[in-house]
Amino acid sequence: MAYNYEYIDESSIDVSLKFLICSDPYTNPCSTVCDHTFCRSCITKWLETSDRCSACSKKPMTNEGLYPTNRVVFDILDRLLVQCKACRQTNIQRGNFDEHSNRYCLKTFTACLAVDLKCPWQGPRDQLTAHLSTCSYEVMRPVLTHLMSTINNLTVRMQQYENQHTDYQNRMDLFENCDCKQLNERMKLMQILSNPTVNSNPRLETILSQCPINSTINLIDLRLNNFDIPFIIRHAIIRKQCLVLNLSNNLIESNGIELLANAIRSNLILKRLCLKGNQIGSIGVDFLAKALMINSTLEVLDLESNNIANLGVQSLAEMVRENRTLKDLHLGYNCIENRGMEVFLNAIDNNKSTIELLSLSGNCLDDKCLDNLEKMIHDNKKLRQLDLYENHFSLEGKTRLLKIGHIKKGFKMNI
Structure with missing residues (x-):
């Protein structure tokens, strides 16, 4: 699986934290009944073609038989330092990388704040401020919000009128059928x-x-x-x-x-x-x-x-x-x-x-x-x-x- 980061000093990573198949430190590690550890995505893909442990080939495995690895291993992996491929910032702990990418990375692609109003713009986060200064959707937000609210209210009222019409029609049918x-x-x-x-x-x-x-x-x-x-x-x-x-x-x-x-x-x-x-x-x-x-x-x-x-x-x-x-x-x-x-x-x-x-x-x-x-x-x-x-x-x-x-x-x- 490809990630938008790279390890700063990969040679310093303990070999016991690396998975043989992908040669990278474990991601979302899980263990088997025969006490071997794998990246969950890697072993899940492996199990699509084989039901034997890829490390020892002794015991049959299923996805249901996998269980999370010890919490200590997760903590060690999360503290590994990585570099963002987009903005090249270094010394980011791997466990915090998602937060960096989603909130702080200036080169990560993001949508306009007016995406709820159907603004189609997408671009690097460092260009968002410039876009917002000229975004017609954001400028028109008060008008568009009011318009969308009005449309929703009219839709609800129309549905109510349709229900009332159906109700009246049913009652008329009942009266017509009464002796x-x-x-x-x-x-x-x-x-x-x-x-x-x-x-x-x-x-x-x-x-x-x-x-x-x-x-x-x-x-x-x-x-x-x-x-x-x-x-x-x-x-x-x-x-x-x-x-x-x-x-x-x-x-x-x-x-x-x-x-x-x-x-x-x-x-x-x-x-x-x-x-x-x-x-x-x-x-x-x-x-x-x-x-x-x-x-x-x-x-x-x-x-x-x-x-x-x-x-x-x-x-x-x-x-x-x-x-x-x-x-x-x-x-x-x-x-x-x-x-x-x-x-x-x-x-x-x-x-x-x-x-x-x-x-x-x-x-x-x-x-x-x-x-x-x-x-x-x-x-x-x-x-x-x-x-x-x-x-x-x-x-x-x-x-x-x-x-x-x-x-x-x-x-x-x-x-």
Whole structure:
């Protein structure tokens, strides 16, 4: 490897510091398992054609088997005195040569300080001052900087307008595809939300006022009920445009879920909705399922501990046949039995399903649904994790499921 320096008195350099291949003092030295030392670049090139040590040829080597030489050797090499080939300055310690070349050498080629403004000039450092006195780019820096800032701001604003246009177009498409019943539901929702007498909740107002736009909003364990849903829709979903809405462990029932489902039907922002530990039941699930047949944004839905039975799972089965964005579905600790699960498993037993994580822990499933589970796991290409803790599978059934999960590459089974 060629360097822009030469050794002042090469004859004074201890031969033990020189590498036989390049005849120069070691550069970035490394050692092998057979205790020989090489320049890293030299031995790396050597290993492209041979896997044996070039010094003893006894032991095979790999790049991974090389390790840095003792720090003392590095220090000795760094103190060797060199002369810069460009400016001919002498007595530069080799370890400091990069700093000399990059900062002080007057003959090293450098770029104009206005390179950020696209000035093409390059030349020796001792000519930089003269160039800067006539550099039109540097003279115009205030104007060009302002112009570039303006262009960047306009680009950002244009992208925002394009996103808004896309958003409005999507909403128009959704309205065009709505039937009369759906349109009436939306009008009903808008009337509720525009009503100035919508229940106010000072505690919610305080929490939501501290949440930035497009953020995660956690409203957990607040004993919220159906009457709080319009306020949450107006302030969390519409005004704050939250990406994640967590309503876990509250008192929300199916009537509140009906309003919430209508709000997310055409929502293009919300990515994750957590309703764990409420009382929405199968009727509430049906409202959500119908909304998610249209919604094209939500990716995670948590419905654990909501007293959902077979009827609710059948509604979800119809939804997953149509929905193409939902990835994680949590249905643990409900009242789902084999009959309802059979319908649901048949719905995701195809390559169109987008479900990647399915949680069914704590339900009423037993060995009777093993055949359907096995077929679904085998045929579904997207599913990557299935949780089945605390169901009623026998030891033989669990063993069978674990074998099925083990065969499928990249698949995780928790049972």
